[in-house]
Amino acid sequence: MSATLGEPGAHAAAWLAGRGWQPFAFQREVWQAVAEGRSGLLHATTGAGKTYAVWLGILDALLRQHPPGRAAEPLRAIWLTPMRALASDTAKALLQPLRDLAPNWTLGLRTGDTSSAERAKQDRRMPTVLVTTPESLTLMLTRENGRAELAGVAYVVLDEWHELIGSKRGVQAQLALARLRRFHPGLVTWGLSATLGNLEQAMQVLCGPDENPPPLLVRGKIDKTLVIDTLLPPTPGKYTWAGHLGAGMQLPVVEEIERSGTTLVFTNVRSQAEIWYQLLLQARPEWAGHIALHHGSLERATREWVEQGLKEGTLRAVVATSSLDLGVDFLPVERVLQVGSAKGVARMMQRAGRSGHAPGRPSRVTLVPTNTMEIVEAAAARVAAQQGRVEKRNPPAKPLDVLVQHIVTIALGGGFRADELFAEVSSAWSYRALTRAEFDWVVAFCERGGDSLGAYPEYHRIVRDEEGVYRVRDAGVAKRHRLGIGTIVSDAAVQVKYLTGATIGTIEEGFIARLRQGDCFFFAGKLLEFVRVRDMAAYVRKATRNKGTVPTWMGSKMALSTELSDAVLEMMEGAARGEFAGPELEAARPMLQTQQRLSQIPTPGTLLVEAYQSREGQHLYVYPFAGRNVHLGLASLLAWRLAREQPNTFSMSINDYGLELVSAAPFDIEPVTSQLIFSEEDLLHDVLASLNSGELKQRRFREIARIAGLVSSGYPGQPKSARQLQASSALFYEVFRKYDAGNLLLNQAENEVLSQELELSRLAETLQRMRTRRVVLAALRHPSPMSLPLMVERFREKLSTETLAARLERILRDMEADESA
Structure with a gap:
């Protein structure tokens, strides 16, 4: 392909021109930055051309540094994606310009789906550019010759960075980047994103706090409807x-x-x-x-x-x-x-x-x-x-389970000295506040298993030699670690197979455990009859009946975001003024007008509280509009504080808009209407006291134990059951709690419960906002349109579908009769 190739991006522009395309201004901006050796974050609309903006810039820079010859260049660029399906699709997109501009250079795909033959081929000679996932990159870091293979990597791209940044997979990627920067101090790193609210922070997390020259934030604005x-x-x-x-x-x-x-x-x-x-x-x-x-x-x-x-x-x-x-x-x-x-x-x-x-x-x-x-x-x-009110994605703060896994990874991949690795890990954003004492504790935990596991050799995972280098010496430890690499933790799954042996997919063990022989369920769009379980596989046949249940998976319900809940309250405020602008509010008008007539419509400046008396007892409804995770902690907190003043037992229900407390015995709601109960004083103590915090911490510790390598999921073809994994993690939890009270992984479990499951910081912010709003108390004669869904949520926990339908029919009939009287 002939072109004047004196300016940065010339190869890229020539390739696009050959296809009848013209580059956008933001694509040229990225090409220039890459040519200058700058890292950055490209934020652009989906489908705007982000992939070619970064890839063509990298390819252009590589062609300047290494004019293509007869042989393929060694590994120079890594493209990280969060999904295997996305990896395959991305590889096809990157391959088109690579074949035209550097025909002898190669591209490889390395994920959990890559065949052993393809992996062996890559091991003999790595491709010029590798499309992979955070887990597969981490596995490469465990190889003894990992430094030799990866030292030539000059460019790393993290695709869909908004999907990674807020998770432990994103932390895993941060640590891998810190290691690659040690191998290649001039590493250029770019992230791609379409939907992020905290772009500057996201760029700093990606590029590290000390990037020089400073990274560049490129906003790819194009006209996209x-x-x-x-x-x-x-x-x-x-x-x-x-x-x-x-x-x-x-x-x-x-x-x-x-x-x-x-x-x-x-x-x-x-x-x-x-x-x-x-x-x-x-x-x-x-x-x-x-x-x-x-x-x-x-x-x-x-x-x-x-x-x-x-x-x-x-x-x-x-x-x-x-x-x-x-x-x-x-x-x-x-x-x-x-x-x-x-x-x-x-x-x-x-x-x-x-x-x-x-x-x-x-x-x-x-x-x-x-x-x-x-x-x-x-x-x-x-x-x-x-209005561009897009949610932020915040990275986890120093998750020590990921650090435990990383330390064993680096010990496997050639070994490390403690001082050098501490400096390297501290350069990752999530560990910028990591203390040397915390780091030394983690190293000691990997070396001796902490204060309670010293007698068990399998937890002496790393050994320090006479030169001060930590390595993994035990082949069994190395094998278990490589099989357990990753931060995606889910309940044990069983394969669903036909009696002929053909595999349909996987389903969580807990669902299968509730089935009896002959039960039918829908899966993969088919109605299947359960036959038996054998060797972690559920065998089924096509059902002849026409009814079945639907599997339930353990993934928690998503909570309404702050940005969207604030926007909903603003819509409600218009309805409270009698303004029903747009087709949606017009359609919701009957419900909203009924809410206004029987109670009040919540607004940004008011906190709606509803009181109702039924045969069940006294009901209290509060509508903070803070999302179900916050409302879970808030309902428990309010119930505990009310019972502390006046001993009582409450049933609770939550949704994204509010919460219900109901008690057979009457209780005083004055602490709610006066807002005294919304105090942030002793919040941490009261939240932990109001919940079964031990169970919550133990459940969270299961994930931590698996990421930290304390609990193994088993070997290929010999997976452990969910019951075995739970029993193993529970045993560790109790041993640490009783004999190793200073174990930092226990502290992490408590912190994750508070920050992730209960969103303690958002709970504190919600309490503060509730105190600034004017309380509107509505005494209900019967449930309002906003309180009825909370009742239904509670009924669903204890009533069958038929019983629930009959109960609802009676409630609605009574309400309609009361309104027409």
Whole structure:
């Protein structure tokens, strides 16, 4: 390809020109920065051309430094992605310009799906550019010759950085980058993101605190139309609860798919995806073979078939979860439907970007509410997206379980000296506040197992030699460590297989344990009959009956984000003034007007408190609009503080908007209406006292124990059951609690419960906001439209579906009779 190649980006511009394309200004900006040896973060709309902005800049710089010859260059660039499916798609995109500009250079793909033959080929000679995941990169760091293989890496790209930054996988990536910077001090690092609210911080986390020259934040602004609309139910009604409108949206969704090209139907959880796949087939049986299901528990071959069908446009619709959230390039997709609330502005925009995934094409997401409050959420989400109110993603602060794993990794990969590794680890953002005492404790824990495991040789994982270098000497320790690398922890899964032996996918052991022989359940879009369990596999046959249950997975429900909940309250404020602007608020008008008539509509400046007396006892409803995680801690805190003043027993219920406390014995609500109970004084003590904090910490410790390598998931073909893993982690927890009280992993478990499960900082902020709002107390004659969903949440815990339906029918009948009297 001939071109004048004197300026930075010339190779890149020439390649684009050869395809009839012109680079955007932000792409040229990235090319210039890469040519200057600068790291940075590129934030641009999905489908705007981020991949070619960074990759062509890197390729251009490499061609200047290493003019292509007959032989392939050794490993020079690593492209990290958070998903295996995304890795495969990215590799294809990177390969096109590589073949044209440097035909002899090579590209490799290394993930958990890479065959042993391909790995062996790479081991003999690494490719010029490697597309991989954080886990696979960490595995490369365990190799004795890892430094020799990776020392030539000059460029690293972290794709979909917003998906990694807030998790322990992101911390794992930070530590890997710190090691690569030690191998190659001039390492250039770039992150790609489409939906982030804290861009400056995200860039610092990626590039390290001492990057020189300073990193560059590039905003890729191009004209890209984002259409956000709502599929409104014909009769939302005056009362609603979780899932109330769900099945009623079946035909409207089917009609939308019929009017569109290839459509992605997103749900938030796998069980909901299974349900909606069945709803589509029930409405249109002739669509069998033309619609598909995609989630992370399905067999890889099935997922790849679905992804290929989306790329080729041969599928009419795919029902999916977050397994298709990220930037896999599905050009034929025209529409995205989001069933239920996306719970966050960033997630909604990310999913919208799966349609119109190319510059100049509009992206469209249609929100499908499953209850009337989600209609209000839909309008709020559109406004928040238009105003750019996108959620922040904050990195975890010094997770020591990840550090334990990393220290053993580096000891395997050639060894380390403590002073040098402390300096290296401290250069990673999440460990910038790590003290030397904490680091020394972790090293000692890896060396001797802490104060309580010294008698057990298998926990003496690293050994210090006479030169002060720590290494792994035991082959068994090395094998177990390599098998356990990673920070993704889930409950033990069993394979689902036909009696013939064909694998369908995986399902959590806890669900299978509840089934009896002959029970039927929907999975992978099929109705299956459970036959037996053998060797961690559940054997099934196609069911002849036409009814079954839907599997439940342990993934927790997503909580409403602060940005979206604030936007919802602003919508409610307009309704409180009698303003129902837009089709969504007009559709929700009957419910909102009923709420106003029976109680009050919550607003940003008010805190709605409702009191109600029933045959169950005294009910108290509070609506902070802080999300279900905060409300869990808040409900427990308020109940504990109320019972401390006046001994009592409370039942609780929560959702994203508020909480319910109910007691058979009467209680004084004055501490609530006076706001005294919202004090932040002794908050940490009171929160821990109000919850079964020991159980919460023990559950969190299970994950920590597995990441830190204390508990092994077993060997290939010999996985441990969930019961075995729980028993092992529980034993460690009790041993540390009784005999090693200073164990920092126990402290981490408590900190993670407070920061992640209960969101203590957000709880404190919520209490502060509640004190600044004017309390509005409403005495209810019967449940309001906002309190009824909380009642339903509590009923679901103890009533069957039929009993719940009868109970609701009676409540609604009584309310209607009372209103007409």
